[in-house]
Amino acid sequence: MRLSVRVLGPLEVRRGDRVLTARELGGPKQRQILEILLLQLGTPVSKGRLVELLWGDRPPAAALQNLESYVSVLRRGLQPGAGRKGPLQTANGGYVMDAAAVDLDLRRFELAVERAGHRRPHEAYALWCEALERASAPLLENELRCEWAELQREVHAARVLETRVSAAECALELRLHAEAVRHARAALVEDVLQERAWTALVLGLEGSGRPVEGLQAYEQCRQALDHELGCAPSAALQGAYARMLRTTAATGNELGQALTALLVLHGQLGDPDWMPGTRDPLARQEAASVLQAFLGRSLSAAA
Numbered sequence: 001m002r003l004s005v006r007v008l009g010p011l012e013v014r015r016g017d018r019v020l021t022a023r024e025l026g027g028p029k030q031r032q033i034l035e036i037l038l039l040q041l042g043t044p045v046s047k048g049r050l051v052e053l054l055w056g057d058r059p060p061a062a063a064l065q066n067l068e069s070y071v072s073v074l075r076r077g078l079q080p081g082a083g084r085k086g087p088l089q090t091a092n093g094g095y096v097m098d099a100a101a102v103d104l105d106l107r108r109f110e111l112a113v114e115r116a117g118h119r120r121p122h123e124a125y126a127l128w129c130e131a132l133e134r135a136s137a138p139l140l141e142n143e144l145r146c147e148w149a150e151l152q153r154e155v156h157a158a159r160v161l162e163t164r165v166s167a168a169e170c171a172l173e174l175r176l177h178a179e180a181v182r183h184a185r186a187a188l189v190e191d192v193l194q195e196r197a198w199t200a201l202v203l204g205l206e207g208s209g210r211p212v213e214g215l216q217a218y219e220q221c222r223q224a225l226d227h228e229l230g231c232a233p234s235a236a237l238q239g240a241y242a243r244m245l246r247t248t249a250a251t252g253n254e255l256g257q258a259l260t261a262l263l264v265l266h267g268q269l270g271d272p273d274w275m276p277g278t279r280d281p282l283a284r285q286e287a288a289s290v291l292q293a294f295l296g297r298s299l300s301a302a303a
Contacts, residue, residue: 009137024077042099180204
């Protein structure tokens with residue numbers, strides 16, 4: 001009978017309509033064997049490799065016999081009455097979970113990601129979102145924190161991060177700016193140095209008509225990159241920053257006037273046609289006065 005298995009989040013194995021109990025899956029070693037084989041779905045894993053993963057470089061003298069005993073117990077729980085003809089099979093001096101007999105959520109995630117990479121933006125975005133919905137929980141969330149499992153979690157987390165960034169970029173391409181912002185923020189929670197995510201966030205905020213938030217995001221990006229990597233934001237980010245400065249300055253409100261003054265003082269408004277429909281830029285002396293007054297009011301309010 002076909003198994004339905006979830007490894008994203010707590011391990012769950014269904015046979016038909018019934019969820020297998022912890023007793024049926026066996027103790028910690030049996031569960032680890034099952035998890036290792038599931039993460040290598042359709043690919044045989046040798047007995048020697050299983051022994052290495054289960055016990056490291058200090059296996060017990062009877063490790064091979066113990067392994068075979070664990071697999072026997074696991075088979076009885078997974079496929080009662082089927083012996084070696086069920087999903088857990090012996091192959092090439094090791095064991096394999098038959099991909100045709102197991103519906104694995106991790107595999108569905110991987111297929112959605114793979115398909116998204118070859119589709120046009122509208123179809124791709126739906127697939128990116130489907131993949132992220134499936135990967136909403138960590139890999140093997142409640143299982144042992146052993147070395148092989150931690151490595152697999154790191155690999156999977158990196159792929160989820162890449163998927164979030166791809167979803168943000170695709171949303172941006174489709175002009176779904178709010179969605180781009182949402183995916184980008186989620187990616188930056190996982191990796192604050194992911195510059196593609198910062199780019200999607202800043203451009204998404206710009207496209208949403210939220211230049212002040214975009215300026216704040218740019219500054220956060222600049223500080224993170226400078227502090228951790230000693231580098232500046234990309235040309236695309238710097239271009240968005242300049243555009244949002246000008247957009248905010250053109251509003252004519254108090255913040256806009258202060259930004260206009262800053263742009264003048266930094267030589268960014270030398271062209272009288274810098275923003276069609278606005279008045280001519282301030283003279284440098286006037287700009288200094290405007291900025292000084294703004295800072296004075298801001299400091300008084302903060303006191």
